[in-house]
Structures are given as C-alpha cells and as structure tokens.
Amino acid sequence: MSSGPVPTIDIVDLNRRKVGAAELSPEVFGVEVKPPVLHEVVVMQEANRRRGTASTKTRSLVSGTGRKPYKQKHTGRARAGSIRSPVWRHGGIVFGPHPRDYGYSMPKGKVRGAVCAALSAKVRDGAFLVLEDLPETDGKTKSLGAMLKVLGLRGRTMIVSGVEQERLRRAAANLPLVTVVPPEGVNVRDLLLHDTVLIARRDLARLEEAWA
Numbered sequence: 001m002s003s004g005p006v007p008t009i010d011i012v013d014l015n016r017r018k019v020g021a022a023e024l025s026p027e028v029f030g031v032e033v034k035p036p037v038l039h040e041v042v043v044m045q046e047a048n049r050r051r052g053t054a055s056t057k058t059r060s061l062v063s064g065t066g067r068k069p070y071k072q073k074h075t076g077r078a079r080a081g082s083i084r085s086p087v088w089r090h091g092g093i094v095f096g097p098h099p100r101d102y103g104y105s106m107p108k109g110k111v112r113g114a115v116c117a118a119l120s121a122k123v124r125d126g127a128f129l130v131l132e133d134l135p136e137t138d139g140k141t142k143s144l145g146a147m148l149k150v151l152g153l154r155g156r157t158m159i160v161s162g163v164e165q166e167r168l169r170r171a172a173a174n175l176p177l178v179t180v181v182p183p184e185g186v187n188v189r190d191l192l193l194h195d196t197v198l199i200a201r202r203d204l205a206r207l208e209e210a211w212a
Contacts, residue, residue, distance in 0.1 A: 008023050131199070
C-alpha cells in the first residue's frame with residue numbers, strides 16, 4: 001500500500017468557517033486509488049449481504065401421490081411414472097436454488113487498503129468534512145436534519161462518530177440519506193455510496209488508528 005506526502009485538511013465549525021487545520025496520516029489518507037481493488041471489495045461486501053434464502057422443491061419434496069398416473073401403454077400419451085415429475089405442471093424443479101451462504105472473505109490487508117483508498121479519494125474530492133466538534137444530539141431527527149442543513153449537506157451523508165452512536169442512529173433513522181457508523185465500521189461500499197463523510201475532530205485520530 002503506497003502513500004504519498006502528508007495531506008492536510010481544514011477543521012470547520014457548524015457554519016463551515018475554517019477554525020484550524022489537521023495533518024492526516026498518509027497511510028490512511030494518502031493512498032493510491034485502484035478502482036479494480038475497490039470493485040473487488042464491494043462485490044465481496046454485496047455477496048456477504050445476500051440472504052441466500054431462495055428455495056425450490058425437487059420432485060421428492062413436492063406434494064403428490066407416488067402412484068403411476070395412468071397405464072404404461074395404449075393411451076396415446078407419453079409414458080409417465082409420477083405427477084411429481086419436473087415435466088408436469090406443479091412438478092418438482094430441476095437444479096433450482098436452495099438456501100446457501102454466498103459470503104466469502106478476502107485478505108484483511110487488501111480490504112484495509114481498499115478502505116484507505118476510498119478515504120483518500122474522499123479527501124482529494126473535498127468530500128471529507130471535519131468538524132471542530134459534533135454538537136451533542138438529543139436523538140431527534142429534526143435536530144440532526146437542521147444541523148446538516150446548516151452545513152449544506154443535502155446528499156447522502158455518512159457520519160463517523162465514536163460517541164453517542166445510539167442517539168445519532170435514532171436521530172438518523174428517519175433520514176434515508178444519512179448513515180451513522182463508528183470509526184471501526186467504515187467500509188468501502190458505504191464510502192463510495194455516500195457523497196460526504198462527516199466526522200468530528202475528536203474521532204479523526206480514532207479513525208486513523210483503526211485503519212492505519
């Protein structure tokens with residue numbers, strides 16, 4: 001995982017006014033972006049999200065008698081031994097899906113590198129916003145919506161918070177474009193899906209520690 005020069009980022013208040021700056025870890029925020037690797041990790045995440053509950057019945061599972069439906073010869077019809085045959089209506093399914101686990105894993109280093117690359121891309125695109133402090137929330141959707149409106153965040157927003165996660169999640173529950181995750185829970189799929197990443201200055205070090 002290659003890293004470049006030490007990137008810096010502005011620290012802003014709720015009115016988007018600059019109040020300081022912070023140096024970012026080049027191991028986390030200065031990583032080269034490799035789209036094929038990002039794609040691999042996202043495909044893995046989507047596979048792990050699949051429920052795998054699709055199920056069909058074979059001829060041995062469908063309901064119906066085992067009796068031969070009609071005699072073998074002299075009917076003018078094709079031979080038939082069971083009404084549960086796959087060629088009959090309401091018969092069994094051949095090679096149909098059954099419950100299974102679609103999940104698989106990748107090397108942790110590769111996943112970590114992809115997360116760092118996605119974070120680096122957000123910083124370079126100006127889509128990584130660091131607040132001097134994330135105001136204490138009362139757990140109400142209206143309050144969180146008002147804060148995001150003041151910040152000018154109207155698209156998909158990921159809030160990375162190490163504290164008050166339950167209150168933030170409760171407040172964001174009715175905001176379909178807002179997702180709250182802990183620093184350790186950041187992942188490639190969500191980073192690519194959201195337009196902006198919002199994090200408080202106090203959680204920045206925790207994010208770097210989790211993915212360095």
